[in-house]
Amino acid sequence: xxxxxxxxxxxxxxxxxxxxxxxxxxxxxxxxxxxxxxxxxxxxxxxxxxxxxxxxxxxxxxxxxxxxxxxxxxxxxxxxxxxxxxxxxxxxxxxxxxxxxxxxxxxxxxxxxxxxxxxxxxxxxxxxxxxxxxxxxxxxxxxxxxxxxxxxxxxxxxxxxxxxxxxxxxxxxxxxxxxxxxxxxxxxxxxxxxxxxxxxxxxxxxxxxxxxxxxxxxxxxxxxxxxxxxxxxxxxxxxxxxxxxxxxxxxxxxxxxxxxxxxxxxxxxxxxxxxxxx
Numbered sequence: 001x002x003x004x005x006x007x008x009x010x011x012x013x014x015x016x017x018x019x020x021x022x023x024x025x026x027x028x029x030x031x032x033x034x035x036x037x038x039x040x041x042x043x044x045x046x047x048x049x050x051x052x053x054x055x056x057x058x059x060x061x062x063x064x065x066x067x068x069x070x071x072x073x074x075x076x077x078x079x080x081x082x083x084x085x086x087x088x089x090x091x092x093x094x095x096x097x098x099x100x101x102x103x104x105x106x107x108x109x110x111x112x113x114x115x116x117x118x119x120x121x122x123x124x125x126x127x128x129x130x131x132x133x134x135x136x137x138x139x140x141x142x143x144x145x146x147x148x149x150x151x152x153x154x155x156x157x158x159x160x161x162x163x164x165x166x167x168x169x170x171x172x173x174x175x176x177x178x179x180x181x182x183x184x185x186x187x188x189x190x191x192x193x194x195x196x197x198x199x200x201x202x203x204x205x206x207x208x209x210x211x212x213x214x215x216x217x218x219x220x221x222x223x224x225x226x227x228x229x230x231x232x233x234x235x236x237x238x239x240x241x242x243x244x245x246x247x248x249x250x251x252x253x254x255x256x257x258x259x260x261x262x263x264x265x266x267x268x269x270x271x272x273x274x275x276x277x278x
Contacts, residue, residue, distance in 0.1 A: 027097045027230065028237040031074060038079040039065060040096035042087060045179055046199045046261055046268075047102035047226060050081065060268070061102035063257045064119050064248070065228065071244045076100070083175030085154020088112045091231040098241075104156050104224030114238050117245045118225025119254050121269035122197040124160065126215040127186060135193070135215045142193055143167045150182050150191035157182065157195040160221055168193075180204055187211035195221060199267040223269070246274055 031037050041048045047061045057078060069076035079096050087099045091113055104122070105115045126142070128135060135141050142149070147168040151158035153175040161170050171191045173181055179200040185191040187208060194212070201214065230237050248254050250273055258268050 026236065027094075027234050028240065031097060031237065035073070036075045036077050037065075037069065038077045038097040039100035040080050040082045040087060040090050041078065041099065041101035042082050042084045042103060044101060044200075045203055046263065048100075058261075059102075060119070060257050060261045061100060061226065061228075063260070064102075064245075064254065065100045067248055067253055067257070068241065068244045071247055072240065083154060084152065084156075085175040087154075087229065091229065094231075097230065097237075099229040102226035103229055105227050106156055106159060106222075106224060108159055109229065113229045113232055114234060115225070116228040116230065116238060116241045117249075118227045118271060119245060119249070120226050120258055120271060121223055122199070122226060122267065123220030123269070124156065124195050124197055124222040124224065125201065125220055126217060127183060127194045127196060127201055127212045128192060128215050129186060129189070130210060130213045132192065135217075137216055137218070139164075139217055139221075145169070147193065148191040149193045149195065150185040151195070152177050152179075152182060156222070156224065160195050164221065180207075183208075183212050197267070199264055202264040202267070226268075250274060 041057070041061070043050050046059060048057060048059045050057055065076050078100075080090075082090055082099070084103065087103060088109065090096050091099065102119070103109070105118060109115070126135065143165040145167050147165070148171050149157075149161040149165060149168050150171040150173065151161050152173045155175065158170065158172070161168065171185055173185070179196060182194045182196055183201065183204045186194045201212065205212065228241060230241070249271055255270070258270070262268050
């Protein structure tokens with residue numbers, strides 16, 4: 001009986017050891033074995049858009065990641081839709097291998113995940129109601145207790161508001177709120193300021209002419225890279241994705257993708273190639 005118990009104990013320990021080894025397997029190793037990269041995505045205009053009728057995806061990040069898959073000879077599996085506040089946790093818990101929707105590079109995310117070489121950059125501008133001139137060339141006027149900034153949970157506007165305008169109040173929308181809702185809150189008087197990129201603003205103004213305006217300031221409030229994100233410590237995967245990205249940048253594939261989806265001119269700032277022909 002004692003021998004039988006010892007036998008089963010050894011079997012249980014072996015299974016536990018195998019499970020531990022599998023749990024420690026890197027995302028890169030799993031990708032190489034399965035030839036599949038599981039992508040999570042948070043929708044944002046121009047980057048990842050979801051057709052409400054078919055569920056089909058489109059946008060610069062969608063085409064870019066599929067091109068990465070072709071270059072690396074792997075399958076890109078679009079696994080799940082996420083809110084911006086969920087993307088880091090989804091990486092940490094291995095729900096997805098990468099966040100493939102061009103989430104902006106910022107210092108807070110960089111403490112918890114690795115950013116792949118950006119394929120483009122976007123600026124963040126300030127938008128107010130057309131008759132509100134309090135903030136023209138005067139950013140510090142926003143940092144006041146009677147000013148309301150609309151933000152979305154987990155999205156970069158929230159981090160900017162807290163860092164640059166800590167005295168202002170925030171009108172916090174749920175993380176799955178659409179970008180249109182940010183500007184709608186300004187146009188209807190629920191907030192005074194929205195912090196969004198030009199693509200979002202121009203798309204809103206196309207449907208709602210004259211409802212908001214860009215506040216004139218010398219520079220955008222922020223300039224962020226549109227990057228794929230992976231779990232911290234995955235340096236082999238980071239190297240593979242960086243090399244694939246530079247290949248697509250240098251061959252002009254990224255420019256083709258950006259030009260295809262740049263509905264409004266000059267809303268994507270380009271990345272310089274890694275060489276010069278001069």
